[in-house]
Amino acid sequence: MGLLITIEKWAENLDEATIGEWLKAEGDAIEPGEALCEIITDKATFQYEPEEGGVVRRLYAAPKSTVPVGYAIAFVAGPDELLPEGVEAANARLLADHQQRTQLDLDLDLPARRGTAGRRVRATPAARRAARDAAVEIENVAAFIGQDRPVTDADVAVYLARAQES
Numbered sequence: 352m353g354l355l356i357t358i359e360k361w362a363e364n365l366d367e368a369t370i371g372e373w374l375k376a377e378g379d380a381i382e383p384g385e386a387l388c389e390i391i392t393d394k395a396t397f398q399y400e401p402e403e404g405g406v407v408r409r410l411y412a413a414p415k416s417t418v419p420v421g422y423a424i425a426f427v428a429g430p431d432e433l434l435p436e437g438v439e440a441a442n443a444r445l446l447a448d449h450q451q452r453t454q455l456d457l458d459l460d461l462p463a464r465r466g467t468a469g470r471r472v473r474a475t476p477a478a479r480r481a482a483r484d485a486a487v488e489i490e491n492v493a494a495f496i497g498q499d500r501p502v503t504d505a506d507v508a509v510y511l512a513r514a515q516e517s
Contacts, residue, residue, distance in 0.1 A: 354405065354426070358418055358422050359420065365392055369416065369418075370388055370391075371396065373410060374387060374398065376407065378407065379407050381404055382404045385404070409425065409434055411423050422446065423442055472502065473493075473501040477504040478506060481504045487511065492510045495509075496509075
């Protein structure tokens, strides 16, 4: 009976691990306690050593790939044993579920927060201070001057004067 090696939940907050490098290739013999690959987590890097020996029949994860807990990374068995069925499909489902769970779902309307065209408005410190003191958004001053240059404190003064006129 072969050994399907999966990423286990070695720590409570472990959701994924990265395969650093494979120390054995498909077709290589491996003894119990011999290092198969390097595994990298947020907290530690270690060499994974399977408890059973045999022949590395299949590697399911590429080097430097990040995979979720439960993902099958390798199959070690006798040289004549058949590969387990459905491993690639199960891994694909696990990876898709993991990516969906970890995807950030932030709605930050960055273009509105950073000024026109999604860029941060360039302004001198004095201009930012003058705008803040006058309770004016620096983005409004930048739109008022309409030029691609840093906003100055003089621009803020002109903007305030025009705002008082209207």
